[in-house]
Amino acid sequence: MDLSRRRLLAGLGWxxxxxxxxxxxxxxxxxxxxxxxxxxxxxxxxxxxTQLAELSSIPNNQPVKFSLQLSVIDGWAESTTxxxxxxxRRQNTIDIFSAVCPHEGCSVDYEASAFVCRCHASYWKDDxxxxxxxxxxxxxxxxxxxxxxRLEVRYQNFKLNTAEKIPV
Amino acid sequence: MMQKILDWLDERIALRQLWxxxxxxxxxxxxxxxxxxxxxxxxIYLTQFLTGLLLLLYYVPSTDHAHTTVExxxxxxxxxxxxxxxxxxxxNLLLILSLLHLGQTLLTSxxxxxxxxxxxxxxxxxxxxxxxxxxxxxLPWDQKAYFGTQxxxxxxxxxxxxxxxxxxxxxxxxxxxxxxxxxxxxxxVLLLPALFITMLTVxxxxxxxxxxxADKQTDKVDKYYPSQFVRNTVFAFLLLLLLATLSHLVPVTxxxxxxxxxxxxxxxxxxxxxxxxxxxxxxxxxxAIVPALLLPGLLFTVLALLPFLDRKVERRSRxxxxxxxxxxxxxxMLLTLAKLDDYKDVATSKQLLAQQExxxxxxxxxxxxxxxxxxxxxTCPPASFLINCAECHGQNAEGTKNGPKLIGIxxxxxxxxxxxxxxxxxxxxxxxxxxxxxxxxxxxxxxxQIVDYxxxx
Numbered sequence: 001m002d003l004s005r006r007r008l009l010a011g012l013g014w015x016x017x018x019x020x021x022x023x024x025x026x027x028x029x030x031x032x033x034x035x036x037x038x039x040x041x042x043x044x045x046x047x048x049x050t051q052l053a054e055l056s057s058i059p060n061n062q063p064v065k066f067s068l069q070l071s072v073i074d075g076w077a078e079s080t081t082x083x084x085x086x087x088x089r090r091q092n093t094i095d096i097f098s099a100v101c102p103h104e105g106c107s108v109d110y111e112a113s114a115f116v117c118r119c120h121a122s123y124w125k126d127d128x129x130x131x132x133x134x135x136x137x138x139x140x141x142x143x144x145x146x147x148x149x150r151l152e153v154r155y156q157n158f159k160l161n162t163a164e165k166i167p168v
Numbered sequence: 169m170m171q172k173i174l175d176w177l178d179e180r181i182a183l184r185q186l187w188x189x190x191x192x193x194x195x196x197x198x199x200x201x202x203x204x205x206x207x208x209x210x211x212i213y214l215t216q217f218l219t220g221l222l223l224l225l226y227y228v229p230s231t232d233h234a235h236t237t238v239e240x241x242x243x244x245x246x247x248x249x250x251x252x253x254x255x256x257x258x259x260n261l262l263l264i265l266s267l268l269h270l271g272q273t274l275l276t277s278x279x280x281x282x283x284x285x286x287x288x289x290x291x292x293x294x295x296x297x298x299x300x301x302x303x304x305x306x307l308p309w310d311q312k313a314y315f316g317t318q319x320x321x322x323x324x325x326x327x328x329x330x331x332x333x334x335x336x337x338x339x340x341x342x343x344x345x346x347x348x349x350x351x352x353x354x355x356x357v358l359l360l361p362a363l364f365i366t367m368l369t370v371x372x373x374x375x376x377x378x379x380x381x382a383d384k385q386t387d388k389v390d391k392y393y394p395s396q397f398v399r400n401t402v403f404a405f406l407l408l409l410l411l412a413t414l415s416h417l418v419p420v421t422x423x424x425x426x427x428x429x430x431x432x433x434x435x436x437x438x439x440x441x442x443x444x445x446x447x448x449x450x451x452x453x454x455x456a457i458v459p460a461l462l463l464p465g466l467l468f469t470v471l472a473l474l475p476f477l478d479r480k481v482e483r484r485s486r487x488x489x490x491x492x493x494x495x496x497x498x499x500x501m502l503l504t505l506a507k508l509d510d511y512k513d514v515a516t517s518k519q520l521l522a523q524q525e526x527x528x529x530x531x532x533x534x535x536x537x538x539x540x541x542x543x544x545x546x547t548c549p550p551a552s553f554l555i556n557c558a559e560c561h562g563q564n565a566e567g568t569k570n571g572p573k574l575i576g577i578x579x580x581x582x583x584x585x586x587x588x589x590x591x592x593x594x595x596x597x598x599x600x601x602x603x604x605x606x607x608x609x610x611x612x613x614x615x616x617q618i619v620d621y622x623x624x625x
Contacts, residue, residue, distance in 0.1 A: 006394060009394040009395055009397075009398040010393065010394035010397070010398070012398050012401075012402070013393075013394050013397045013398035013400075013401045013402075014401075016398075016401040016402050016404070016405040017401045017404075019405060020211070020401070020404055020405055020408055023408065024215070024218060024408075027247060027250065027251065028218060028222055030246055030247050031222050031225075031245065031246060031247045031248065031250075031251050032222065032225060034245075034246035034247075035226075035244070035245050035246055038246075051548065052548060053548055053550060053551050054550070057550050057551040057552060057614075057617065058551045059551060059555060062555070064551055064554050064555060065554065065558075065563065066548065066549075066554070066563075067563050067564060073537055074537075074540075075226070075240065075537075076226070076233070076236050076237050076239075076240035076244070076535075076537060076538060077233075077236070077537055077538045077539070077540045078537040078538065078539045078540065079540040080540075084563075
């Protein structure tokens with residue numbers, strides 16, 4: 001077999017082999033990646049405002065933890081997920097903090113008049129101001145409104161590990 | 169640079185030697201399009217492994233979710249219909265190519281002369297393939313999956329003595345259920361692929377060894393690379409193109425979710441099982457195992473023994489060709505008869521068409537996410553509960569290590585909504601230990617809120 005014909009056949013062989021591999025890889029990549037990008041947008045769209053409790057039933061100056069039930073589109077299912085928030089009612093204002101630590105997303109608890117994340121030992125005062133630890137910012141304050149006597153919260157997730165509070 | 173990397177690798181894994189063993193193999197009789205089947209099979213096996221892996225990203229093997237997740241893959245997931253189509257049509261293509269490969273081996277008598285083990289490992293692969301078809305068929309949990317598998321398992325139960333036991337073991341219980349699905353799933357995605365990989369390795373390694381036995385009847389010899397290489401890759405490319413086109417133009421069907429109470433549904437097997445299905449009609453009752461298990465078993469035994477029965481050295485023996493002709497005639501005759509029977513029976517053909525139409529309508533409907541009815545809390549716990557009770561009984565009365573769960577408490581004796589206020593004010597009179605604090609200092613309205621909340625759980 002002369003050299004140019006040999007080269008032509010080898011080239012054509014490699015071309016088709018690479019085409020098959022590339023097409024399969026592309027298909028696999030798109031199939032695995034695209035739905036996870038789309039998923040993000042459908043989350044949280046259904047829970048603008050979530051009812052918490054009757055305002056009069058919340059005590060003054062004492063943090064109370066509420067678990068919210070949020071409906072989410074969970075891939076092929078319409079499901080619920082639970083998220084915790086801390087509510088502190090004061091004389092004229094209400095503070096609602098997300099219980100997600102702004103550092104790496106662990107849970108924030110309340111102990112001995114301070115908020116604490118035990119994962120990496122971040123501390124906040126009960127008004128959400130950071131006192132020590134690796135958390136890059138204060139606790140994330142959530143929007144609320146009062147409808148009649150009911151307290152409602154708008155649950156949001158925020159970008160972790162940034163100095164600024166950025167909704168995601 | 170490239171040269172350096174190659175040298176580096178060569179010193180460690182003998183790259184050039186490996187390449188030479190691959191590329192400089194002798195192709196007796198010269199490169200030919202008639203040698204592309206084995207390589208085509210390898211490509212399609214790879215496709216099956218890849219698409220199977222991809223389907224696993226979204227599939228859930230439970231009767232509650234299997235059908236929804238397959239519907240999700242088919243309708244919602246980007247390119248999901250294509251991946252499922254490749255897997256489905258790929259399976260069919262595997263069978264067709266395997267039969268062509270087998271037929272070619274029969275015609276050229278390539279099963280003998282020290283190739284007996286290659287031949288037998290190939291037959292084992294064909295049996296594994298039947299297993300993959302059988303187990304994969306149930307996984308979408310649609311009407312045909314349910315009823316088709318039901319029929320097959322009931323045939324299994326007609327095996328003398330151990331039949332019913334066998335059926336129960338395969339089903340994982342007395343009924344077709346989530347446990348059946350789990351078993352089939354594990355077989356289909358773990359055990360069978362492991363066996364496939366093992367057997368394919370054996371088959372390929374043995375065939376490489378066998379091909380070293382020089383075939384002296386031919387003078388022309390080519391090296392594998394590039395003349396056979398290019399034929400193989402072009403063939404693989406055409407096969408993939410065929411599968412993708414087919415998946416796109418004729419999307420794989422998905423019928424509505426299995427409904428065991430449907431009395432009108434007629435299951436019909438895929439084309440490759442239709443001849444056996446037709447034979448079933450001639451063997452009533454317990455005799456069903458004759459066509460379902462004995463005949464295929466006999467067929468495979470004869471095939472496995474062929475290299476030992478046919479001991480002549482000459483290449484073309486009549487035995488292989490005769491076997492092939494009988495098989496093809498029998499297969500196509502029974503297939504035609506099965507189709508003809510359904511076509512002639514007006515009621516049956518009408519129902520089969522109606523089922524196709526149902527599947528078409530179902531596939532054209534938009535996908536709706538499945539509602540997971542986790543017992544959703546209707547009422548939020550009141551603050552009085554969260555402050556006084558949650559520490560020991562949990563945020564949602566689910567219980568902690570310090571206190572029992574209170575969900576459903578009002579249905580228990582001496583814990584009715586009338587008892588609870590009294591219990592809260594004087595726990596000891598209800599026989600509770602000191603771990604349960606006395607709440608007599610709580611205002612009446614907070615006690616009432618707590619009791620209302622507990623009653624709602």
